[in-house]
Amino acid sequence: AQSVAQPEDQVNVAEGNPLTVKCTYSVSGNPYLFWYVQYPNRGLQFLLKYITGDNLVKGSYGFEAEFNKSQTSFHLKKPSALVSDSALYFCAVRDFSGGYNKLIFGAGTRLAVHP
Amino acid sequence: ETGVTQTPRHLVMGMTNKKSLKCEQHLGHNAMYWYKQSAKKPLELMFVYNFKEQTENNSVPSRFSPECPNSSHLFLHLHTLQPEDSALYLCASSQETGRTNTEAFFGQGTRLTVV
Numbered sequence: 123a124q125s126v127a128q129p130e131d132q133v134n135v136a137e138g139n140p141l142t143v144k145c146t147y148s149v150s151g152n153p154y155l156f157w158y159v160q161y162p163n164r165g166l167q168f169l170l171k172y173i174t175g176d177n178l179v180k181g182s183y184g185f186e187a188e189f190n191k192s193q194t195s196f197h198l199k200k201p202s203a204l205v206s207d208s209a210l211y212f213c214a215v216r217d218f219s220g221g222y223n224k225l226i227f228g229a230g231t232r233l234a235v236h237p
Numbered sequence: 238e239t240g241v242t243q244t245p246r247h248l249v250m251g252m253t254n255k256k257s258l259k260c261e262q263h264l265g266h267n268a269m270y271w272y273k274q275s276a277k278k279p280l281e282l283m284f285v286y287n288f289k290e291q292t293e294n295n296s297v298p299s300r301f302s303p304e305c306p307n308s309s310h311l312f313l314h315l316h317t318l319q320p321e322d323s324a325l326y327l328c329a330s331s332q333e334t335g336r337t338n339t340e341a342f343f344g345q346g347t348r349l350t351v352v
Contacts, residue, residue, distance in 0.1 A: 154338045165241075165327055173338065189338035212280070218339065222287045223333045224270065225341050227280040 125150045125218040126196075127169045130227035135203045135235050143198040143231045145213030154216035156225065157187055158174045161209045169180060169211075183207070240264040241326050243344035249253060251352055258347045260328030263306065268333045269299040269311040270341065271303060274325040287333060299351045325349070 125148045135141045146151050155172040170181025179191045187198045198211060213228040240263045250256050252348040262269065271283040285293040286305040300322075311328055325348050331341040 132319075156340055163348070165243075165345040166329075168340045168342065171338060171340055208314075220293065222285060222293070223268070223331070223337075223339075224282055224285055224293065225329075226282070229279040 123219065124148075124153075124167065124215045124226055126155070126213045126215045126228040128211075128231045130231050131229075132232045132234060133231070137205050137235050137237050138202050141200050141203040141207070141235070143213075143233060145146055145196045145198065146227060147194050147213075148217050149194060149215060153189075155187075155189065155197075156196050156214040156216070157181065157196075158187070158212045158214060158227075159209050160212065160230075163224050166212060169198070189198055193205065203233075205235050208233055208235045241272060241330055241342050241344040243326075245347060247348045247350075249350045249352060250315070252318060252320070254318075255316040256257050257315065258328075258349075260311040260313075260324055260344055262309055262311075262328075262330040262342070263334065264330060264332075264342060266330040267308055268330045268331050269305060269308070270329040270331075271311065271313055272327040274327055274342070274346070276324075280327070284313075288351050292318065315349075316336075319348075323349055323351045 129147050158166040159170040160166050172189050180186045210230050212230050214225045216227050242261045268287045274279045278309045283297045284303045300317050304312040325346045327346045328344040329341040
C-alpha cells in the first residue's frame with residue numbers, strides 16, 4: 123500500500139528564515155505526491171504536486187518542494203518564512219489500488235513561524 | 238473558495254439524534270470523498286464515490302451512512318453516534334480519469350460534536 127510519513131509533529135522557524143517540512147514516501151510504481159495546508163477551522167488547501175520529470179516543484183504562496191527519488195523524499199520548502207505561514211501541513215500520495223483513486227495523507231506537521 | 242461547499246459548518250448533536258452532513262461541488266468532478274479528521278490522528282478516508290457508485294468503505298461503523306444522489310452532491314447521514322465520533326468531517330472532490338495526477342479539492346469541513 124502507498125503511504126507517506128511526516129517525521130516531525132511540529133517545526134518552529136523564525137520569520138524570515140528558510141523553512142523545511144519533511145515528507146518521505148513508500149510507493150510501488152511511480153509516486154504521485156502532493157502538499158496541502160490547513161489553516162485553523164478550515165479545510166485543506168492544495169499547495170503543489172509532483173509532476174514526473176521535474177524534481178523541483180513550485181506551488182502557491184512561494185512554497186516549493188523537492189522530489190528526491192534516491193531518498194524517497196518530497197520535502198516542502200520556502201526560502202523566507204512568514205508568520206502567516208503558520209498552519210498544519212499535510213503530505214499526501216495518490217493510491218490507485220482497488221481500481222480507483224484516492225489520496226492517502228500523512229499525520230501532518232504543525233508549522234509555527236515566530237516573529 | 239475551492240468550489241466545494243459543506244453545510245453545516247458546526248453541528249452539536251446528542252447520541253440519540255439523527256442528522257445529515259451535506260456536501261456540494263461546483264467543479265464538474267466525478268469523484269467525491271468523506272474524510273474524518275480527529276485531533277492528533279491522520280486524516281481517515283471514510284468513503285469514496287466514483288461516478289456516483291460507492292467504491293470504498295474503510296470499515297466505517299454503520300452509524301455513518303453515505304448517500305450520493307448525483308455527481309455533485311454527497312451526504313453523510315448520522316445516527317446513534319458516540320462521543321468519540323466528534324471530529325472535523327471533510328468532503329473532497331476530484332476528477333478521475335484513470336491514473337492521473339489530479340489534486341482533490343476540499344470543503345471547509347463540518348465540526349461535529351457529539352454530546
